[in-house]
Amino acid sequence: MESSRRKFIKIAGISALGLGVKPVFNVFASSEEHGRKSEIKKSKDALTAEQWGMVIDTRKLTTAEDVEPIINACNKIHNIPDHQNKNHEIKWIWEEEYEHAFPGKENKYLNERIEHLPFLVLCNQCEDPPCCRACPTKATFQREDGIVMMDFHRCIGCRFCMAACPYGSRSFNFRDPRPFIKEKNNEFPTRMKGVVEKCNFCAERLAVGKKPACVEASNGAIAFGDLGDPGSEVRELLRENYTIRRKQGLGTGPSVYYIV
Amino acid sequence: MLELAIKGSKKYWGWVVALLIIAGIGFGFYLKQLGFGLGITGMSRDVSWGFYIAQFTFLVGVAAGGVMVVLPYYLHDYKAFGRITILGEFLAIAAITMCLLFILVDLGQPMRMLNVILYPTPTSVLFWDMIVLNGYLFLNIIIGWNVLEAERNDVHYQKWLKPLIYISIPWAVGIHTVTAFLYCGLPGRGFWLTAILAPRFLASAFAAGPALLILLCLFVRKVTKFDPGKEQIQSLAKIVAYAICVNVFFFLCEVFVVFYSKIPEHMDHIKYLFMGLHGHGSLVPFMWTSMILMFIGIILLVNPATRKNETVLAVACVAVFIGTWIDKGLGMISGGFVPSPLHHVNEYAPTFPEIGITIGVYAVGALVLTVLYKIVVSVKEEVSA
Numbered sequence A: 001m002e003s004s005r006r007k008f009i010k011i012a013g014i015s016a017l018g019l020g021v022k023p024v025f026n027v028f029a030s031s032e033e034h035g036r037k038s039e040i041k042k043s044k045d046a047l048t049a050e051q052w053g054m055v056i057d058t059r060k061l062t063t064a065e066d067v068e069p070i071i072n073a074c075n076k077i078h079n080i081p082d083h084q085n086k087n088h089e090i091k092w093i094w095e096e097e098y099e100h101a102f103p104g105k106e107n108k109y110l111n112e113r114i115e116h117l118p119f120l121v122l123c124n125q126c127e128d129p130p131c132c133r134a135c136p137t138k139a140t141f142q143r144e145d146g147i148v149m150m151d152f153h154r155c156i157g158c159r160f161c162m163a164a165c166p167y168g169s170r171s172f173n174f175r176d177p178r179p180f181i182k183e184k185n186n187e188f189p190t191r192m193k194g195v196v197e198k199c200n201f202c203a204e205r206l207a208v209g210k211k212p213a214c215v216e217a218s219n220g221a222i223a224f225g226d227l228g229d230p231g232s233e234v235r236e237l238l239r240e241n242y243t244i245r246r247k248q249g250l251g252t253g254p255s256v257y258y259i260v
Numbered sequence B: 001m002l003e004l005a006i007k008g009s010k011k012y013w014g015w016v017v018a019l020l021i022i023a024g025i026g027f028g029f030y031l032k033q034l035g036f037g038l039g040i041t042g043m044s045r046d047v048s049w050g051f052y053i054a055q056f057t058f059l060v061g062v063a064a065g066g067v068m069v070v071l072p073y074y075l076h077d078y079k080a081f082g083r084i085t086i087l088g089e090f091l092a093i094a095a096i097t098m099c100l101l102f103i104l105v106d107l108g109q110p111m112r113m114l115n116v117i118l119y120p121t122p123t124s125v126l127f128w129d130m131i132v133l134n135g136y137l138f139l140n141i142i143i144g145w146n147v148l149e150a151e152r153n154d155v156h157y158q159k160w161l162k163p164l165i166y167i168s169i170p171w172a173v174g175i176h177t178v179t180a181f182l183y184c185g186l187p188g189r190g191f192w193l194t195a196i197l198a199p200r201f202l203a204s205a206f207a208a209g210p211a212l213l214i215l216l217c218l219f220v221r222k223v224t225k226f227d228p229g230k231e232q233i234q235s236l237a238k239i240v241a242y243a244i245c246v247n248v249f250f251f252l253c254e255v256f257v258v259f260y261s262k263i264p265e266h267m268d269h270i271k272y273l274f275m276g277l278h279g280h281g282s283l284v285p286f287m288w289t290s291m292i293l294m295f296i297g298i299i300l301l302v303n304p305a306t307r308k309n310e311t312v313l314a315v316a317c318v319a320v321f322i323g324t325w326i327d328k329g330l331g332m333i334s335g336g337f338v339p340s341p342l343h344h345v346n347e348y349a350p351t352f353p354e355i356g357i358t359i360g361v362y363a364v365g366a367l368v369l370t371v372l373y374k375i376v377v378s379v380k381e382e383v384s385a
């Protein structure tokens, strides 16, 4: 993450014009501190990477029955509430049709299989995430391994990150989610009303040496690994298959790839 | 000078009490929102900003519009505006107060508001917006108050105020530019992703702010012994006339780019607002009303015969004010969220409690404005007596 560090220094330099040097150093210091604090209890089995990424093989996920267990796995371990009111919905990973998952890429004459295929969408863990740029409190921040994380205790619920995310990956707790959680998983925090949340690439599982829950539940349809490592499984798949990403023209650098 | 605010007629007090009651009702709704969460509003996962942020955006414009009396007086030595600069400055104070309240009621976790200061993030436009808005509020309080006090004591205002006054002029442009940057720098929101957004915001601000000021001047003349002046009102009217023309021009530029290029991501939002999209078009009648009102405003204000008639002028100002309010306070924010980045059409409409809170905030703003204008009028009456 050398480049993002450099970028940050540049920005800090610009703001120094307005703020004087000292507070800027404090800004810098506090973000450093946040980076360290945010590490979820690291065990020696923790999986590490330069940039975590995901390759979804949509050829292996063709029906609603294929994707449902994957979505449920995430919902269950992350205490995702099941709201009746669609406005209040919380979604970390869900299915969309091609034209919604890839707006702008839809063809008038589209392969029939693709047209109604259930595409799994989730936070892209963007390399250059606009949500992080927008957040006024660093409650959304990027870790060294590329994962874009949320600090539920710092978020003020301004929802600037939701406006900034071009993938609709974020959800806001419009009301207390706790009464709507079917089975509570005590290993993962529940959220309170008024904060934003999204997929965290299962950072809490990576920290104890486990792969993300959706990957485990996918029967090999979803691969997960280090995009920075040329020998990793994901890089292998990307070498061998033609893949697409969502709206990569916006320059956010999505880390989720799709084999179609 | 504050004592002037508590020496008022029965009518004045009746108005103040009425505003307090409305603000109180709004606060009641807000307590409900605090308890339940923002779920009592009409906002959703797809339209995650609604009425509050839209009002905020509109009112930043009203606040910035105040500079249109300050600039000619201090930079071009246009003496006539000396009588009413204070009205512009105090209008800005009331407007910014409402802006800050609208941000506050929009937060999911308002108790954590200070996190913006505790963890300052220079990459976030919201961080800068907080700085420029608070800065503008303080500038106007300091300048307005001291200049008025000096006028009351029949002396020239303090020398050190001058640099602050000069700073406040570009600062006014700054608040609305930064507010536009909140939206226009976001990838994937085609409606806002246009460099004309900040200029367009400013143009509509310089129409809406002075239009409201004209209406306030006419009102002040009617109910008090202080006359803001015929010439002053006419000069303001010309400013409104040019600004609303420029505003409509900028909008038409946007329409050309969007519909000539035909890039769906940019086009669909304007289609949604003015024609409806996939069978959804609840804002269509509003947007056309807004357009018609702005054109009526242009016709009545550009034509000297109608502009010089103060009754017609008042009608024109109401048209401009409501037209720009619909444009920004209804269409600008929802329009950016519909269709969603995944191209779903989920419409938004404010709920009853949401409107209640909004009216409550407006009541607080009206209260601040009433008290400040009461002081101004009392001082002006005192000085001329």
Ligand code: SF4
Binding pocket: A122, A123, A124, A125, A126, A129, A130, A131, A132, A148, A164, A165, A166, A167, A168, A169, A170, A198, A252
């Ligand atoms: S997909 Fe959205 S939420 Fe996820 S990192 Fe990218 S911009 Fe942020």
Ligand code: SF4
Binding pocket: A134, A135, A136, A137, A138, A139, A140, A154, A155, A156, A157, A158, A159, A160, A161, A162, A195, A196
């Ligand atoms: S809602 Fe929370 S995470 Fe999103 S921008 Fe605001 S403070 Fe940051």
Ligand code: SF4
Binding pocket: A073, A074, A075, A078, A092, A093, A122, A198, A199, A200, A201, A202, A212, A213, A214, A215
């Ligand atoms: S990576 Fe983890 S958090 Fe993200 S969608 Fe998969 S299971 Fe959910």
